[in-house]
Amino acid sequence: MDEITFAVLGTGGIGRRALEVSQHKDALTPVAACDRHGVAVDFDGLDVDELLAATEGNIDNEVATDGGSGGTTAAEGGVKQHGQQRGVVASSQARPSADPIQEIIDRGDGIDAVLLALPNYEHDFIPRTADRFVDGDYAGVLVDVLKRSRVISMLDDRSEDFEEAGITFICGAGATPGLLTGAAALAAQSFVEVTDVDIHWGVGLKSGYEDNRGTVREDIAHLPGYDIETARDLSEAEIESIIDDHDGVIEFEDMEHADDVLLERAGVCDAEDVTVGGILDVRNDEKPTTTTVRVTGRTFDGETATNTFELGDETSMEANVNGPALGYLETGVRRNRAGEYGVFGPVDLLPGF
Amino acid sequence: MDEITFAVLGTGGIGRRALEVSQHKDALTPVAACDRHGVAVDFDGLDVDELLAATEGNIDNEVATDGGSGGTTAAEGGVKQHGQQRGVVASSQARPSADPIQEIIDRGDGIDAVLLALPNYEHDFIPRTADRFVDGDYAGVLVDVLKRSRVISMLDDRSEDFEEAGITFICGAGATPGLLTGAAALAAQSFVEVTDVDIHWGVGLKSGYEDNRGTVREDIAHLPGYDIETARDLSEAEIESIIDDHDGVIEFEDMEHADDVLLERAGVCDAEDVTVGGILDVRNDEKPTTTTVRVTGRTFDGETATNTFELGDETSMEANVNGPALGYLETGVRRNRAGEYGVFGPVDLLPGF
Structure with missing residues (x-):
């Protein structure tokens, strides 16, 4: 497959491991990563080793909200701050940003796929983040690793918007589902x-x-x-x-x-x-x-x-989440390039039943 | 998925079971079946029960050649002929034909996918059959359940022809490969x-x-x-x-x-x-x-x-061949409708590695 550029939203456990696993995938080039504090973008490919080393222990585990609808955060833990900067900004490739996700949306033309490795304490956080990509005229692949049944229908409600925008949304692409x-879908054959x-x-x-x-x-x-x-x-x-x-x-x-x-x-x-x-x-x-x-x-x-x-x-949970997430991401890009838009579950990308 | 019409070339063990299994798949309508003796075509859907009952024990197990390049048949068994007609012609829906495959090619406009359930004693029998579909301006899905490694490269040699013709060829879609x-591809993730x-x-x-x-x-x-x-x-x-x-x-x-x-x-x-x-x-x-x-x-x-x-x-061999074959056929039609042509293995239809 042709080279695929991708971004990671969120640099917690999943986002970090996704970047690491992508180093083993010739077809994948990570070009952007962000957390709530900042953003790193490099269309020649991020230096993943530097980013992970610089932010080691600097993970933002704060309960996420997008601050857009009065959501509050109840966790007192916040960012584990070992470097001088909070979160991803500890990397020399990153800089602080008031709206890191928007910065990635604004550069969407050069990004084939976006892995939403965001926490999901508000059911609609990922759907609302997807809305921002639609509003920002992004046309590409969005992948999440969510697990909650009820989020799927929220995404399905947006199916027409995704189709009009040219977005292929792959939901639940981690270990399970x-x-x-x-x-299970293959075994069902x-x-x-x-x-x-x-x-x-x-x-x-x-x-x-x-x-x-x-x-x-x-x-x-x-x-x-x-x-x-x-x-x-x-x-x-x-x-x-x-x-x-x-x-x-x-x-x-x-x-x-x-x-x-x-x-x-x-x-x-x-x-x-x-x-x-x-x-x-x-x-x-x-x-x-x-x-x-x-x-x-x-x-x-x-x-x-x-x-x-x-x-x-x-096989660790991390291996079983991130390998499939990137595998489905690749498939999503292929579907997207063929002009297939809307919401897809992993099963939709496997042989029909 | 929208309704899919499909044809079966060959009404031996695999072809018959494929027709039978398709009865359980709402999305699939079998519209044509043939063996070397005749052909049955009905775009409203074949009466599979009649066809299977009428031809029960009437299976053509003769070693297949297409007679096109001096190939000879060495099997003395030939058709098990219990009815008055040889092979598929025992069905009231079928009629004898001098070139049954060509009759299906000629009706290709109404056939989304063709399952090549043909014997494969000559390595190039299936590739040469595919050539006939290209020559006949067929644009759709061809699926085989072959097992031999060396046939894949013969098909790959034809990849460009398939792409020009608008053919999506899914090879090796049975139980194994x-x-x-x-x-294996999924487990590799x-x-x-x-x-x-x-x-x-x-x-x-x-x-x-x-x-x-x-x-x-x-x-x-x-x-x-x-x-x-x-x-x-x-x-x-x-x-x-x-x-x-x-x-x-x-x-x-x-x-x-x-x-x-x-x-x-x-x-x-x-x-x-x-x-x-x-x-x-x-x-x-x-x-x-x-x-x-x-x-x-x-x-x-x-x-x-x-x-x-x-x-x-x-799970019988028949269940494990025909379920996947039809599952991959459905996926192939989806790929074909999205404009993806050429040669695909089953693994190519699964998440990227």
């Missing part, structure tokens, strides 16, 4: 009817809570008694306390995960036939359980069977 | 470098040798001491004798299977890092081993791991 829903999709993940946080605050906070929102609003309002001490209560190992059942919606909209099965759960071990490298996708269905010749996809326990 | 190579792809299949021939002569003959060509030419020249008695020598269970190692070429051309790994083997049990329904894809690689964070994809033992 992205990789695992993709595996043996069947004429899928009766059950069971996705069970294990994540060991190699880098611990410190570098994955956003992910942990969002996962806590899936626990009984919490939702996205209450999780957003938790202090870091409260989060630590929840982790302590679970001895560092938090188990999730029947999560509201976009896998169900994405499989249903692609016609693979009903959303209610999809079950997503998992175990998060915040304190250990090792996965507490093997990440497994089981797809059960009926074949045309009347048999019932289960096809299975398993990730090796040594 | 199709489904299993697709699974966790890694930045894939070091080893091991594909090991088990096939129990539910319907026995009688209804799968083409498949068994082609598999025998993979055994040590045989190649495609010697396998083509085997009498049915000789094939039965080979099967007897193996007590019905034939094991294959290091097969020349297109999986290697297709993964390499998509950039996933080197062809030499791909191993394909399997066990065929001609006499039992049950699979002699579980079909498994193992993809080993290195993650961006330095770990080595193996991701695994397993097919449920109850």
Whole structure:
């Protein structure tokens, strides 16, 4: 494939790892990265090593809002500031900006794809960010790694806007839904009817809570008694306390995960036939359980069977999010160049069912 | 997706099952089917039940040649003729034809996709059939389920012709390479470098040798001491004798299977890092081993791991060939409608690596 230029919005755990993984992809050139404090743009390609080294430990894990509609931030943690500058601005390639996202939109002509590695504590934060790209006449690919079912319909509501703008929006392109829903869609090909999709993940946080605050906070929102609003309002001490209560190992059942919606909209099965759960071990490298996708269905010749996809326990959450995200990004660019616009789930980019 | 009309060339095991499986796919309407004896065309949709019932046991398993370049047929078996008419002509929807494939080409304007379920004893039979579609000004999708590595390059040689004609050719879209190579490409997404792809299949021939002569003959060509030419020249008695020598269970190692070429051309790994083997049990329904894809690689964070994809033992070879073949066919039509022409492997239709 021809060279692809891309930008990363957000330089937290996912954004940083996406930049790092892209170093291994010949087809991909990262040309812009931003957080709320600043922006780095270089159409010859960012020096990713410098940017990551300079901002190491300088991650902005603050609960994000776009400040546009009275949203407030409740986290007291804010930016981990080890350098002289806050967030990405610690890199010599970056400079402070009052509106970093707008600066990237304004340079959109040279950017084939944008990875939205933004926190998602307000359901509509990513959809509203997409609106800004539409308003800014961006025509290209937007990719997110979101997990929440209800955001998909917010994006679908914008489908016509994306089509008019020439935007190909790939949603949920990380590990799950992205990789695992993709595996489910492929596994479904043996069947004429899928009766059950069971996705069970294990994540060991190699880098611990410190570098994955956003992910942990969002996962806590899936626990009984919490939702996205209450999780957003938790202090870091409260989060630590929840982790302590679970001895560092938090188990999730029947999560509201976009896998169900994405499989249903692609016609693979009903959303209610999809079950997503998992175990998060915040304190250990090792996965507490093997990440497994089981797809059960009926074949045309009347048999019932289960096809299975398993990730090796040594693959980190970061590897399983960022490889697929960039893989789907490449596919999105191909679709975009062929003139296909609108909202696509990972499953839509796989063989039809 | 909008409705898709498709034709099947060949009404042997694969062609018949493709028609049957398509009955479960709302988006697909079979409008034409042919074998060497005749052709059935109905743009309102073939009556698949009638066609399959009328031609049951009437399968043309003759070794195919197109008679165009002095090719000869060595099989003495020929058509199993239970009805009054040979092959597909036993259906009330079909009529005899001196050149059934040409009749389908001539009606190509109404056919979005053509599944080439033709035997492949001459390496260039499918490529030469594709040439006929180019010469006949067909603009649409051609799909094959071939397995031989060397045919891919023959198709690649025609890539420019396909592009000029507006043809999207999807090659190797069956169980393997199709489904299993697709699974390998998806499993590869966790890694930045894939070091080893091991594909090991088990096939129990539910319907026995009688209804799968083409498949068994082609598999025998993979055994040590045989190649495609010697396998083509085997009498049915000789094939039965080979099967007897193996007590019905034939094991294959290091097969020349297109999986290697297709993964390499998509950039996933080197062809030499791909191993394909399997066990065929001609006499039992049950699979002699579980079909498994193992993809080993290195993650961006330095770990080595193996991701695994397993097919449920109850899924028949027929289910695993025809579901994916039709799934890739649908994707091919989508690519074609977006103006993407040329030669695509299954992996090319999955997220980029």
